[in-house]
Amino acid sequence: MKTAIQRGWYFLAASPPVVLVAVFIGFPIAVTVTYTLGHLGGANSAISSIALHQVSSHGRLATFGAYSSVLTSHSFLEDLVATVWVTAASVGLVLVLAWLVALYGRLADTRIARLLTSFAVVPLFIPVVIGSYAILQFWSYGGLVKTLAHAVGLPGFPALGYTLGGVVLAEVWVSLPFAVLMIGSGLRSIPDSAFDAARDAGASVARATWTVLLPMNLVPTIIATSFTGISILGSFTVPYLVGPTSPNLLGPDAAQTFQSFNEPQQAEVIAMVIFALAIVVAVPYLWATYRSNNNAPGAA
Amino acid sequence: MQAKKWRKMSGRGARVLLAGGMLGAGALSATVAGAAASSVAPRKSSGPTGTITVFSQGDVNVQNLWTNTLIPRYEKSHPGDHVKFVFSTSSSENSVVFDELAASAKAHKNSVYDIVDGAVPAEAAAAKLLTPVTPAEVPLMKEINPNAFKVVNGEAIPLRGSEVLIAYNSQAVPNPPTTLDALLAWIKAHPGQFTYCNPADGGSGSAFVQAVLAKYTPAADNLKMALGYSPKSESSWSAGLAELKSLTPDIFQQQYPNSNQGVMTLLASGAVSMGAVWSDQATTALHNGQLPKSIKLTELTPPLAGGPDYLGVPSNVSATEKALAFQFINWTLQNPQQVGIVRAMNGTPAIEFQYLPKSIAAEFASYSSSPELPYSANTDSDMNSKWQSTVG
Structure with a gap:
């Protein structure tokens, strides 16, 4: 039983990062939310003095004008669809590949x-911008892949540079190491006896993997899924360098809206959409960590 | 970038405005030789001494101009003066600096920067954040074409210039088009052989897009959109946007490169035969072999947009720093520095050719006497947005 004093000390120890997050992340987010709702004064007065096409709440509590202008824009909706499917496809591919690599490392x-x-x-140690550019060059028109395909009589072979397929490829490259580490370490912590018992009872490797390893490694898999999904949703460098002019992911879309169109309010609305999508992806993660904390040794 | 549409100009890093008569028709006149010899050796200045802070943004060629040419020469000729140089190769830094200017002015504090270069001055001048320039502070401004000051409300001074040209592979295209209409017809007749960069990512793309939009826009409206912000005039863009959209199937890979450099890379590899490029960036690439000798540059009639890169002094700097800043700016307009800029990065000089050695004028003989005025910052932001939603 911890005393109140002990709990107080724990809270103090945790408070510097909490304060840091509250001041440098929480406050700007709060200001941003009010800006998207049409509050142009106060902390938003500097940005609103130079922005184009702003929607003002005119002193009322909130207006959703900026949201409706963004959410009904055709090019935004295209980008939203692209973001969702690229994220889903990349996460799916990452999970399959990470499981295969981790399983091979565990069983053999x-x-x-x-x-x-x-x-x-290895991709963990190569800066994203370098990796993205390399993939772009490798897969672009005139890149090695296209050149080799042409040489062996496949002139119609697709060039993935500047396509969403290329973005998926590069996102998998960037995200794979973390997923392999996460799923691999989870698999290694499963005792041999659990897997061997299933094999002794006559289960095939596939069956034992499906019924023993997968359920016992569910929490690391969910954590890997959430983290990969969130980082791809908000990614900028990969889609900016590898992706097409349009449609592209919401990250470059927000940056372009902010920088090139001079519409910071609309850019922040796009950021809110990314935020909302990330929350959806984070729900399984929260559930998994809650579950694993409750199951941790020593927990009540 | 924001109120501001900063375009990423790799290679020049600067927003270019108007070109006015910088490359003036009278430039080649006979008065050239006499004036040239005047301000040769930089003298010890009798002005104030101290440290000024300069911000600039662009590609490495812009950085080299400052760190290898301008700053060492200035500090050598002005003992006691120092230039603190802040540089970013990322165009997104422009917005940070612009925001800093806007916020410090609003808070009645002194700006961190005494001189801003690149994309910031045009935007800052539009927002009335810079100090108006007078001949008392910058005597050499009389050597600059007066039109160059109009688009920046007289709040910034040209340092150097360039314009957007058409680059073509002379082996594949023996007779390049010379007018915009001929170019558009050529693009449609040669699918996949032409490209221009996303206007949001590079000024060379902006100039091409603007030229097509301007074709269907009354001249008075074009001028209004170049000198200021006139959302009403933008309604006449729809015909031009439709024309640009009809070009998309004929653009290389139906994808728009995301930098000026991207267009040159495609030209160099032979993937495309023609593209819109910056004059200074392409000339430098031709000199150092990044572009093969078979690539030639040509100017359309009427020419695409171009113009000067500006220096500006924020209105909220101390009197001493203001004096230092203008002393530095006046120095950059002296003959040796202007020639140095031409040599270092193939930019056009800010001062008129009649004040420079004859050989300099000859180097730019094939350029226009008056490139089109680029659209103003806010107009350009709207142009990028509409291009992205209808064409990109």
Whole structure:
């Protein structure tokens, strides 16, 4: 039983990061929300003095004019659809690949297996902007892939540079290491005996994986899913460099709306949409961490 | 970027406005030689001494101009003076600096920067954040074409200039089009052989888009949109936007490069035969071999947009720093510095050719005497937005 004094000390220890987040992230978010709702004065007066096409609440509590202008725009809706499917496809691919790599590392305890799991982490050490540009060059028209395909008589082979398919490819490259680390370490913590017992009872490897390893590794998988999904939803560098002019993901869309169209209010509305999507993706994560905290040794 | 439409001009990093008569027709006149010899050796200044802070943004060529040419020469010729240089290759930094100017002026505090270069001055002048320039502070402004001051309300001074030209592969295209209509017809007749960059990402793309929009817009409205913000005039853009949209199937890969440099990369690899490029960036690339010799530059009639890169002094700097800043700016307009800019980055000089050595004028003989005025910052933001939603 912890005393009140102990709890007080714990709270104090945690308070610097909490204060930091509240001041440098919480406050700007609150200001941004009021701006999207049409409050142009106060902390928003500097930005609103230079912005184009703003919607003002004229002293009323809120107006949703900026939201309706963005949410009904055809190009925004195209970008939204692109963001959702690119995120879903990338997350799905990342999970499948990360599971395959992690499973191989777990089941085949050979030098090659260990080498492969180490290689899967390499993208972590290559800056995103470098990796994206390399993928763009490699897969663009005139890149190595297209050139080789042409040489072997496949002139119709697609060039993924400047396409959403290329964005999916690059997002998988960027996201794979974290998922492999997360799912791989989860698999390694499952005792051999659980898997072996299922095998002894006559289950195939696939069946034992499906009924034993997957459920026991569910929490790390969900965490990997949420983190990968959130980072792809808000990604900028990959879609900016690799993606097409239009439709593209909401990250470059927001930046372009802010910078090139000089519409900060609309850009912040787009940011709110990304925020809302990220919350949806975060729900399973919150559930998983809550569950794993409750199941942790020593918890009530 | 924001109130501001900063375009990313890789290679020049600056928003270009108007070109007025910078490349003036009278430039090649006989008065050239005499004036040239005047301000040769920089002298020890008798003006104030101290430190000024300069912000600039652009590609490495812009950075090199400041750190290898302008600043060392200035500090050498003005002992006791120092220039603190803040530079970003990312155009998004422009918005940070612009916001800083707007916020510090609003809060009645002194600006961090004493001189701003690149995309910021045009935007800041439109927002009345800069100090008006007078001949008392910058005597050499008399050597600059007066039109160059109109678009910035007399609040900024040209440092150098460039304009958007058509680059073409002379092996593939022996007879390049010389007018906009001929170019548009050529693009449709040669699918996949032409490209221009996203206007939001590069000024060369903006100039091409603007030219097509302007074709269907009354001249008076075009002038209004160049000198200020006139949302009503934008209604006449729809015909031009439709024309641009009809070009999309014939643009290389139906994708628009996201930088000026991207167009040059496609030209260099032979993927396209023609594209819209900045004069200074393309000339430099031709000199250093990034573009093959088979690439030639040509100007349309009437020419695409172009003009000067400006320097501005924020209105909220101390009197001492203001004096220092204008002393520096006047120095950049002296003959040796202007020639240095031409040599360092193939930009056109800010002062008229009659005040420069004859050989300089000859180098720019194929350029226009009056490139089109680019649209103002806010007009350009709207143009980018409409292009993205209808064409991109």
